Amino acid sequence: MSMLLQCSGLSKRFGSKEALSGINFSVESGRIVGLLGPNGSGKTTLIKLISGLLVPTTGSILVDGHAPGMDTKKIVSYLPERTYLNDWMRARDIIGFFQDFYADFDAAKARDMLARLQIDPADRLKSMSKGTKEKVQLILVMSRNARLYLLDEPIGGVDPAARDYILNTIITNYSPDASVILSTHLIADVEKVLDDIVFLSNGQVAMTAAVDDIRENQGKSVDALFREVFQC
Amino acid sequence: MAWVLNPDRPIYLQLVEHIRLQIVSGHYPPGSRLPSVRDLAGEAAVNPNTMQKALGELERLELLYTQRTSGRYITEDVQRIAQVKQDLAYQQIHDFFVQMERLGYGKDDCFRLMEAVIEGGKQ
CATH class of the missing domain: 1.10.287 (Helix Hairpins)
Known part of the structure; x- marks a missing residue:
């Protein structure tokens, strides 16, 4: 197994506010990793750094041996917390758009997933509900044959049935060459599909562990552990 | 039989117990082929690595064996x-x-x- 992602001594400062400090962690290929932490703990900042949207203040990030840039964008599929798509576009147009952009995009897979979730490809984004828009975005992101998927709150806005479908998509899309990093507050929903967790707290890594080790050693679920560690 | 998994206990152990019960109860007859890791993981809604670990444990218990090219089978040793x-x-x-x-x-x-x-x- 090779290291797909390595973050060392990573810090990010916004003016006087330190969003992340001294982050060290790595992800092997073939893992599904949960990035968990309370609001404002730095989850989105970390994901943006890995995707190359932000530049670290100090420290380094290597994705498959490359610093974030053109080489890594080809192999990283990123789901942002907010939509960046034009809302006058129809679902089928956006599929064409992604096909032009990414060599690893599988348009047939995207159309198939739209059909499974009963989304009409002729609908404009503008006419879709918030949850449906999120589903469309996730379909686009998961239809790439990427090496690293960065999913920022992929299940936050959708109903429980669609949540199951999305998690199932992540499982069935699994490949030993690729890894998934997903951030969420909905730990109980995702913990069955995770290999490892990274707890972020005030911009620092509070804990990294394999989820079955937590259950074995502590006799409790990841959700219960989270509530204990981050008790308000 | 639905997969009922308790998040307080290691998932792989519960998968071992579930599949073991399906073998001894004859749901998977001796010598029959087990579905692929991916299919089983999808069905149980768990991580494929966790399912892989559970199947490895069942092999160690000599309830499953791997045919190198064609997948995993239930033991024929009744x-x-x-x-x-x-x-x-x-x-x-x-x-x-x-x-x-x-x-x-x-x-x-x-x-x-x-x-x-x-x-x-x-x-």
Whole structure:
């Protein structure tokens, strides 16, 4: 197994506010990793750094041996917390758009997933509900044959049935060459599909562990552990 | 049978227990082919690595074996399956006595109560 992602001594400062400090962690290929932490703990900042949207203040990030840039964008599929798509576009147009952009995009897979979730490809984004828009975005992101998927709150806005479908998509899309990093507050929903967790707290890594080790050693679920560690 | 998984216990152990029960109960007959890791993981809604670990454990228990090119099969060794089944039965009975002891019943009391229940059921 090779290291797909390595973050060392990573810090990010916004003016006087330190969003992340001294982050060290790595992800092997073939893992599904949960990035968990309370609001404002730095989850989105970390994901943006890995995707190359932000530049670290100090420290380094290597994705498959490359610093974030053109080489890594080809192999990283990123789901942002907010939509960046034009809302006058129809679902089928956006599929064409992604096909032009990414060599690893599988348009047939995207159309198939739209059909499974009963989304009409002729609908404009503008006419879709918030949850449906999120589903469309996730379909686009998961239809790439990427090496690293960065999913920022992929299940936050959708109903429980669609949540199951999305998690199932992540499982069935699994490949030993690729890894998934997903951030969420909905730990109980995702913990069955995770290999490892990274707890972020005030911009620092509070804990990294394999989820079955937590259950074995502590006799409790990841959700219960989270509530204990981050008790308000 | 639906996959009921408790998040407080290691998932792979629960997968081992679930599949083991399906083998001893004959849901997966001896010598039959097990679905792929991906399909099983999808069905149970768990991580494929976790399912892989569970199947490895079942191989170690000699309930499964891998045919290098064509996948995983249930053992054809029916004696091994019978032995595992009996071990599970003993475990159930042992657990039952432990529970009854907590209620303050000795083994003799248990036999009497069981007879009463069986006779009661006949009426």
